Amino acid sequence: xxxxxxxxxxxxxxxxxxxxxxxxxxxxxxxxxxxxxxxxxxxxxxxxxxxxxxxxxxxxxxxxxxxxxxxxxxxxxx
Numbered sequence: 271x272x273x274x275x276x277x278x279x280x281x282x283x284x285x286x287x288x289x290x291x292x293x294x295x296x297x298x299x300x301x302x303x304x305x306x307x308x309x310x311x312x313x314x315x316x317x318x319x320x321x322x323x324x325x326x327x328x329x330x331x332x333x334x335x336x337x338x339x340x341x342x343x344x345x346x347x348x
Contacts, residue, residue: 278344285337292333296326 271279297320 272347275344275347278340278347282337282340282344285333285340289330289333289337292326292329296330297323
């Protein structure tokens with residue numbers, strides 16, 4: 271294994287762990303029993319994501335792209 275392969279492997283491990291953490295920190299679509307009566311989507315609450323949800327969604331996209339790129343590069347180098 272070359273130094274580049276080791277560095278890419280470390281980046282891959284860190285990216286995968288970070289991706290798992292970011293996905294787990296996101297809020298799920300908590301509809302529960304409110305979905306039965308339509309209470310989950312009110313006029314004031316529809317489509318409003320918190321600032322943290324937006325940040326986690328953006329981080330998930332960025333880390334996901336980094337993960338895929340590093341995986342492709344590792345596959346080509348190996």
